[in-house]
Amino acid sequence: MPDGNKLSSDHRVGRSIPRPDAKDKVTGALHYVDDLPFDGLYGATVRTQTARGRITGLRFRDGSEHGVDWREIAVVTAKDIPRISKLDGLDPNLVSLLIRDQPFLVRDEFRHVGEPVALLAHPDPEVLRRAVQLVEIRTEAATAQHDYRVPPTPDQVQHGEDGPDANVFKRILVSKGAADESAAAFREVFDNAAHVVAAVYETQAQEQCYIEPNGMIARVEVAPEDAEGAVWPRKPWKLIVEGSMQCPYYVHSAMTSLFQLPDKAVQIIQAATGGGFGGKEEFPSIIAGHAGLLALKTRRPVKLIYDRVEDMAASTKRHPSHTRVRAALDADGHLLAIDMDVTMDGGAYLTLSPVVLSRGAIHAIGPYRVDHVRVHNRVTLSNTPPHGAFRGFGAPQTVFAFERHLDRCARAVGLDPVELRRRNLIVRGDTLAISQRIDEPIELHKWMDEALTAARYEQRRQAHALFNTEAEISGNPLRRGVGVATFMHGAGFTGAGEDRLASEVMLRARVCANGEGGVEVCTANTEIGQGAITVFTQIAADALGLPLDAISIARPDTDQVPNSGPTVASRTSMVVGHLVARASDDLVRNLEVSGALSDDDLRSDPDDDRASALSDAHGRKYRTDRLRRALCTAATQESGPLEGWATYERPPGGQWDDVAYKGIAYGTFAWATYVADVEVDLTTFQTRIVDFVASQEIGRVLNPMLAEGQIQGGVVQAMGWALLEEQIYVDGQMRNPNMTNYVVPTFADVPDVRVLFQESPYAYGPWGAKGIGELPMDGPAPAILNAISSALGIDIDALPASPERLMRAVLNAQAQEIR
Amino acid sequence: MTVSHAHSHLADAVPPQRVSFTLNGEPRALMVRPFRRLLDVLRTDLALPGTKEGCGEGECGACSVLIDGEPVNACLVPVIQCEGSTIVTVEGLADHAALHPVQAAFVQHGGAQCGICTPGMVVTAAWMVDRKLDASAIREKLSGNICRCTGYSAIVASVAAALGDAKAPASDADGADA
Ligand code: FES
Ligand code: FES
Numbered sequence: 003m004p005d006g007n008k009l010s011s012d013h014r015v016g017r018s019i020p021r022p023d024a025k026d027k028v029t030g031a032l033h034y035v036d037d038l039p040f041d042g043l044y045g046a047t048v049r050t051q052t053a054r055g056r057i058t059g060l061r062f063r064d065g066s067e068h069g070v071d072w073r074e075i076a077v078v079t080a081k082d083i084p085r086i087s088k089l090d091g092l093d094p095n096l097v098s099l100l101i102r103d104q105p106f107l108v109r110d111e112f113r114h115v116g117e118p119v120a121l122l123a124h125p126d127p128e129v130l131r132r133a134v135q136l137v138e139i140r141t142e143a144a145t146a147q148h149d150y151r152v153p154p155t156p157d158q159v160q161h162g163e164d165g166p167d168a169n170v171f172k173r174i175l176v177s178k179g180a181a182d183e184s185a186a187a188f189r190e191v192f193d194n195a196a197h198v199v200a201a202v203y204e205t206q207a208q209e210q211c212y213i214e215p216n217g218m219i220a221r222v223e224v225a226p227e228d229a230e231g232a233v234w235p236r237k238p239w240k241l242i243v244e245g246s247m248q249c250p251y252y253v254h255s256a257m258t259s260l261f262q263l264p265d266k267a268v269q270i271i272q273a274a275t276g277g278g279f280g281g282k283e284e285f286p287s288i289i290a291g292h293a294g295l296l297a298l299k300t301r302r303p304v305k306l307i308y309d310r311v312e313d314m315a316a317s318t319k320r321h322p323s324h325t326r327v328r329a330a331l332d333a334d335g336h337l338l339a340i341d342m343d344v345t346m347d348g349g350a351y352l353t354l355s356p357v358v359l360s361r362g363a364i365h366a367i368g369p370y371r372v373d374h375v376r377v378h379n380r381v382t383l384s385n386t387p388p389h390g391a392f393r394g395f396g397a398p399q400t401v402f403a404f405e406r407h408l409d410r411c412a413r414a415v416g417l418d419p420v421e422l423r424r425r426n427l428i429v430r431g432d433t434l435a436i437s438q439r440i441d442e443p444i445e446l447h448k449w450m451d452e453a454l455t456a457a458r459y460e461q462r463r464q465a466h467a468l469f470n471t472e473a474e475i476s477g478n479p480l481r482r483g484v485g486v487a488t489f490m491h492g493a494g495f496t497g498a499g500e501d502r503l504a505s506e507v508m509l510r511a512r513v514c515a516n517g518e519g520g521v522e523v524c525t526a527n528t529e530i531g532q533g534a535i536t537v538f539t540q541i542a543a544d545a546l547g548l549p550l551d552a553i554s555i556a557r558p559d560t561d562q563v564p565n566s567g568p569t570v571a572s573r574t575s576m577v578v579g580h581l582v583a584r585a586s587d588d589l590v591r592n593l594e595v596s597g598a599l600s601d602d603d604l605r606s607d608p609d610d611d612r613a614s615a616l617s618d619a620h621g622r623k624y625r626t627d628r629l630r631r632a633l634c635t636a637a638t639q640e641s642g643p644l645e646g647w648a649t650y651e652r653p654p655g656g657q658w659d660d661v662a663y664k665g666i667a668y669g670t671f672a673w674a675t676y677v678a679d680v681e682v683d684l685t686t687f688q689t690r691i692v693d694f695v696a697s698q699e700i701g702r703v704l705n706p707m708l709a710e711g712q713i714q715g716g717v718v719q720a721m722g723w724a725l726l727e728e729q730i731y732v733d734g735q736m737r738n739p740n741m742t743n744y745v746v747p748t749f750a751d752v753p754d755v756r757v758l759f760q761e762s763p764y765a766y767g768p769w770g771a772k773g774i775g776e777l778p779m780d781g782p783a784p785a786i787l788n789a790i791s792s793a794l795g796i797d798i799d800a801l802p803a804s805p806e807r808l809m810r811a812v813l814n815a816q817a818q819e820i821r
Numbered sequence: 822m823t824v825s826h827a828h829s830h831l832a833d834a835v836p837p838q839r840v841s842f843t844l845n846g847e848p849r850a851l852m853v854r855p856f857r858r859l860l861d862v863l864r865t866d867l868a869l870p871g872t873k874e875g876c877g878e879g880e881c882g883a884c885s886v887l888i889d890g891e892p893v894n895a896c897l898v899p900v901i902q903c904e905g906s907t908i909v910t911v912e913g914l915a916d917h918a919a920l921h922p923v924q925a926a927f928v929q930h931g932g933a934q935c936g937i938c939t940p941g942m943v944v945t946a947a948w949m950v951d952r953k954l955d956a957s958a959i960r961e962k963l964s965g966n967i968c969r970c971t972g973y974s975a976i977v978a979s980v981a982a983a984l985g986d987a988k989a990p991a992s993d994a995d996g997a998d999a
Contacts, residue, residue, distance in 0.1 A: 030871020276937025531935025
């Protein structure tokens with residue numbers, strides 16, 4: 003196992019290695035899906051215009067005036083898809099995910115605006131654009147549910163039976179202490195508390211807004227004997243889909259289910275992907291299915307690329323949320339009990355909502371010690387496009403509510419918000435709300451203090467109090483405030499999720515361009531900007547003791563790489579990176595077994611810098627030149643290149659109980675304190691973020707430059723959520739599906755985010771690394787809103803803190819003062 | 822469908838015309854429908870897919886190219902407007918194998934993550950560097966280019982380094998034995 007404590011100067015891990023893929027990115031040589039050479043048809047999607055109803059018919063209006071000849075356009079509807087799968091007896095038109103409720107194409111009933119109804123293909127994209135406009139969808143309206151927070155009326159029920167669970171996709175209860183005993187015992191804690199503080203918090207949807215919109219190319223290879231007149235679903239044939247995605251094996255399983263094909267008859271290839279942030283986790287399966295359906299119908303390659311408007315209007319977003327929090331505190335500000343009620347908006351279909359809700363529930367109370375806890379969580383249906391995976395995955399919503407609430411509690415008790423946190427943060431050996439005991443050596447108080455010192459929190463707070471008092475007297479419209487959030491994020495799948503994934507990684511010997519031996523790392527984990535290629539290269543180079551240029555990373559292609567699980571949940575570096583290190587050891591072991599390496603090849607001098615196998619589990623370290631020679635031979639052997647494999651093994655420790663919602667949810671957490679310093683202008687109600695410190699403990703920092711960039715990127719995305727980004731829905735239709743009216747942060751909107759790392763290596767991550775992808779999404783919104791609330795002296799409890807919202811809040815407060 | 826299209830049918834109906842310009846140093850002449858977007862002509866007709874489309878409406882800057890030395894959003898330019906112009910795309914920045922200083926700085930300072938905004942970003946940044954604009958103006962001059970990955974700091978550092986502003990933190994170059 004890699005030693006978690008010290009890195010020698012030989013290591014490539016721990017250094018700011020530039021990305022191997024950077025050169026192709028800066029020269030424009032890297033081809034994303036829409037850049038690939040293509041000779042085939044273009045696809046387009048006809049979508050519903052209203053929020054709920056039934057389709058009674060489609061009319062293809064005459065297009066002769068518009069240069070549209072329907073005889074030249076291929077059309078696919080749900081009628082082209084069989085009703086019963088020969089594989090499992092289920093409807094293959096329903097996307098295979100947690101459950102199967104969302105159709106690839108509407109057969110009959112539909113639940114949201116922009117739901118796909120028909121697919122068109124033609125060689126000229128301009129003709130297609132016009133053709134889409136000529137399709138008339140005839141519908142019978144049904145009553146839509148537009149507010150996820152209220153129970154449905156009987157005619158709005160679309161999921162489950164009428165009753166308390168109508169339109170509820172999932173409920174989760176987290177409870178601890180008195181709440182486990184009885185409602186009365188729990189109530190008693192509140193009755194006897196010195197302070198009870200209650201409030202409601204709301205967060206809005208957020209668009210991932212990766213700069214590369216979604217897209218797929220599908221083609222069908224017909225086996226020669228079937229080439230003449232074959233009609234789907236006759237076999238054998240093979241479906242090949244290439245495109246922008248995070249999770250090739252998710253797409254793979256969705257395609258085998260839709261097309262009722264054996265695993266081998268579906269090949270999914272990731273093209274270079276221009277950002278994902280969760281938005282390319284589950285949604286690309288639908289586009290792949292659409293492109294595949296058209297390719298199958300036309301027997302031509304079909305390219306289906308969304309423009310920004312279609313992407314924003316149709317794809318998944320972050321779940322909106324509504325949270326009531328009640329806190330019981332003693333006179334000294336110790337948290338005695340928390341009662342929380344979380345509702346998330348799942349949108350029209352279930353998709354990943356139960357898992358998003360779960361992560362929200364587990365992270366709700368953060369790194370605080372509270373003996374009595376009850377967190378009711380539910381995710382409900384509303385007639386908008388489904389809400390789905392987005393960086394943070396439910397945690398940003400509950401962390402926002404809880405961290406905002408702590409500031410309110412601090413005021414009620416008469417403490418500084420930081421002091422209140424200090425009194426309640428966990429120490430080693432304490433348990434979280436989910437009863438997970440934290441045995442790793444955490445020092446949250448010290449780490450928080452480091453963040454506060456870097457941010458000059460105390461000085462700023464005093465200076466701002468003075469400034470605001472003077473500003474009020476002198477009529478200066480500026481108000482200043484500083485705000486804090488302290489939080490955590492668990493990496494990897496929850497509970498036994500990683501066991502079920504049973505991820506596998508393979509390394510194989512190869513011959514490099516210079517003729518020397520090297521290694522190819524084969525995983526299904528995708529480079530989406532986060533740096534997977536770089537970090538895997540560093541890990542394999544160190545594990546084997548090879549130079550970086552001896553390592554290449556295979557393209558995620560389901561015909562070529564094993565299933566190492568999805569590129570989600572901050573798991574790639576920590577979980578899969580660990581497998582890369584272990585597979586490296588296995589490869590060395592196999593070289594020994596095959597006789598390609600022997601004792602003669604061992605390094606003699608322990609300080610020999612040609613020595614390899616820095617991580618070698620059995621402690622045998624080989625000379626680099628000998629290892630490369632052995633790899634070269636092993637790469638060209640007759641039976642195919644020699645391989646090394648690793649399969650996920652759960653770290654020792656307890657279990658997670660998915661029914662009681664107690665136990666070991668994650669092997670480890672990353673811990674963070676973020677500090678925001680803001681200035682609000684009471685003339686324009688604009689908020690300027692003056693300074694932002696993001697301080698976190700993330701185990702070993704594998705590549706400081708990349709890690710810093712990923713944290714900065716996540717923080718700025720969260721700043722957008724906190725201040726700017728908002729989807730306007732009218733009758734379930736998004737009114738601002740474009741970058742002109744859905745505004746994300748630009749260079750001019752944000753400061754340089756100052757990033758600090760603490761390192762407390764995690765025994766089961768590569769060289770001690772923990773996952774960091776999602777963490778920076780959790781803390782900025784509450785830190786910023788705490789700063790704004792402090793600047794204004796008014797609690798701002800909903801996102802985004804737009805000028806309109808701040809103006810309303812200030813005017814309301816003034817009106818109340820006058821009364 | 823819910824998509825609103827900027828492309829009008831009338832524009833498609835206008836017959837092709839001859840348009841000539843200098844592209845990445847080479848004279849080019851082609852027959853095209855005059856109102857087609859320069860972005861499409863570059864990507865499709867001229868097989869230069871380095872210039873990206875992020876929004877199609879002048880908001881994101883992924884399609885930035887230089888026209889007569891000035892950064893322009895190619896998604897907003899009808900190709901006929903380029904008659905007689907000099908156009909530089911991302912593919913034309915590097916001098917054969919040698920990266921433009923801005924490109925080299927993006928590699929060294931982590932200015933590219935997913936890379937989809939990068940071509941537009943380096944085109945605008947190269948303009949800044951070639952004009953020797955002041956490093957204090959980076960955030961303002963680049964504010965028409967949106968990046969969803971980096972949070973901008975590493976891009977600012979990259980451009981500052983290319984401008985010769987030494988503050989930028991560098992990657993561990995000697996760690997790159999590749
Ligand atoms: S594609 Fe031209 S500005 Fe976005
Ligand atoms: S690097 Fe991904 S959008 Fe800028």
